[in-house]
Amino acid sequence: MSTSSEYTIPNLINVDKWREIEQSFPPLKNDLLLRAARGEETERAPVWVMRQAGRYLPEFLEVRKSHSFFECCQTPSIASQLTLQPIDRYPRLDASIIFCDILVVPQALGMEVLMEPSKGPVLPAPIRTPSDLSRLNQDVDVQKELGYLFEAITLTRKGLGGRVPLIGFCGAPWTLMAYMCEGGGSKTFESSKSWLYKYPKESKELLRKVADVCADLLVGQVLAGAQMLQVFDSWAGELTPYQYAEFALPPCIYISHKVKSILKQLGHPGVAITLFAKGANAPSTFKLLSDPKVTGYDTLGLDWTVDPVEVREYVGRKVNLQGNFDPTVLYGGKEGIEKEVERLSERWKAAGGGWIANLGHGITPNVKPEDMGWFLECVHKYSKRA
Numbered sequence: 607m608s609t610s611s612e613y614t615i616p617n618l619i620n621v622d623k624w625r626e627i628e629q630s631f632p633p634l635k636n637d638l639l640l641r642a643a644r645g646e647e648t649e650r651a652p653v654w655v656m657r658q659a660g661r662y663l664p665e666f667l668e669v670r671k672s673h674s675f676f677e678c679c680q681t682p683s684i685a686s687q688l689t690l691q692p693i694d695r696y697p698r699l700d701a702s703i704i705f706c707d708i709l710v711v712p713q714a715l716g717m718e719v720l721m722e723p724s725k726g727p728v729l730p731a732p733i734r735t736p737s738d739l740s741r742l743n744q745d746v747d748v749q750k751e752l753g754y755l756f757e758a759i760t761l762t763r764k765g766l767g768g769r770v771p772l773i774g775f776c777g778a779p780w781t782l783m784a785y786m787c788e789g790g791g792s793k794t795f796e797s798s799k800s801w802l803y804k805y806p807k808e809s810k811e812l813l814r815k816v817a818d819v820c821a822d823l824l825v826g827q828v829l830a831g832a833q834m835l836q837v838f839d840s841w842a843g844e845l846t847p848y849q850y851a852e853f854a855l856p857p858c859i860y861i862s863h864k865v866k867s868i869l870k871q872l873g874h875p876g877v878a879i880t881l882f883a884k885g886a887n888a889p890s891t892f893k894l895l896s897d898p899k900v901t902g903y904d905t906l907g908l909d910w911t912v913d914p915v916e917v918r919e920y921v922g923r924k925v926n927l928q929g930n931f932d933p934t935v936l937y938g939g940k941e942g943i944e945k946e947v948e949r950l951s952e953r954w955k956a957a958g959g960g961w962i963a964n965l966g967h968g969i970t971p972n973v974k975p976e977d978m979g980w981f982l983e984c985v986h987k988y989s990k991r992a
């Protein structure tokens with residue numbers, strides 16, 4: 607359906623239906639995350655952890671024994687159960703994130719994606735040259751291809767019972783393009799980066815095509831009940847600052863503007879969006895990301911290689927920040943964890959502005975569940991503002 611807006615409205619439920627669904631959810635009891643995402647210096651930092659539903663949890667491994675990874679993503683009752691596992695275990699978590707994967711977008715575009723136990727994601731037929739682009743689905747109907755995710759979200763909002771907000775997400779176009787061109791993870795990014803040099807025009811076309819599906823997917827998640835969104839650009843740090851600005855950031859901006867514009871047009875009040883551009887830490891890049899009015903991103907996720915006070919100097923006060931504990935702090939033992947949480951919390955308080963506490967990347971499989979619990983405890987204690 608075409609409208610007067612510059613964006614095509616995806617084939618999704620309408621906003622009246624969203625209102626009806628939203629009214630069926632129990633009221634939110636903990637809005638710390640949403641307040642921090644609006645720029646408030648909250649009484650303490652809301653805390654959640656990327657990959658909080660993951661292999662460090664025995665209850666997750668138990669479910670995985672009898673279901674493949676994508677079966678978990680595609681079965682709403684299982685995805686919802688996995689999303690709720692960390693929330694049930696850790697009352698100190700201030701947010702949930704729907705269980706799914708960024709690679710469902712290449713799947714919706716018609717690519718096969720396997721999750722191999724020792725290798726991670728494998729895409730057996732990668733896109734090597736622009737002539738391969740014709741293999742991708744032309745008009746992706748996200749409701750048809752990825753409706754299971756929307757169902758999982760609605761189910762999870764019910765299961766949460768208003769305990770914490772639910773975050774929806776997608777991968778950023780550059781990170782998805784990297785998987786689509788490499789056929790999986792990569793050390794050298796030989797195929798995806800050669801695209802940027804050899805076929806800059808076609809690279810941009812591919813990135814835009816991916817961005818359109820991502821935006822529709824995010825709108826669908828919000829209409830199903832997601833209360834905040836995050837875009838994961840895990841491979842942003844592989845690019846030069848020039849390439850980041852030229853190739854990776856524009857489709858991310860396209861996504862946030864498309865999502866916000868469609869939601870507005872539908873009469874939805876809108877949600878805050880976080881951009882996690884891992885490793886995109888050049889001062890010039892931070893400047894580009896400093897104004898939510900320009901980028902459409904209310905919050906920036908930081909990895910652990912930067913200092914919050916320094917980043918604040920580059921980005922100013924308009925944008926909120928999320929991060930940025932070193933994920934390996936969780937191997938540091940109780941004392942090590944406490945000391946580091948105390949130290950970095952002080953840096954965050956000195957930085958000022960909205961702060962959402964998180965790791966600087968996903969939690970890793972060998973973390974002991976009790977150490978994750980202790981980490982959350984420490985964030986509650988040391989992020990308190992006087």
Ligand SMILES: Cc1c2[nH]c(c1CCC(=O)O)Cc1[nH]c(c(CCC(=O)O)c1C)Cc1[nH]c(c(CCC(=O)O)c1C)Cc1[nH]c(c(C)c1CCC(=O)O)C2
Binds near residue numbers: 656791968
């Ligand atoms: C790059 C990326 C992927 N997926 C994702 C990213 C961006 C974040 C990041 O950089 O870590 C995002 C993601 N993947 C998963 C979530 C669920 C929500 C959550 O954070 O709890 C989220 C937000 C589940 C998952 N996605 C995956 C697992 C583990 C797989 C398993 O159960 O066998 C989970 C819980 C698999 C996955 N999926 C992906 C990889 C590289 C892997 C293998 C590596 C690994 O195993 O950790 C692609």
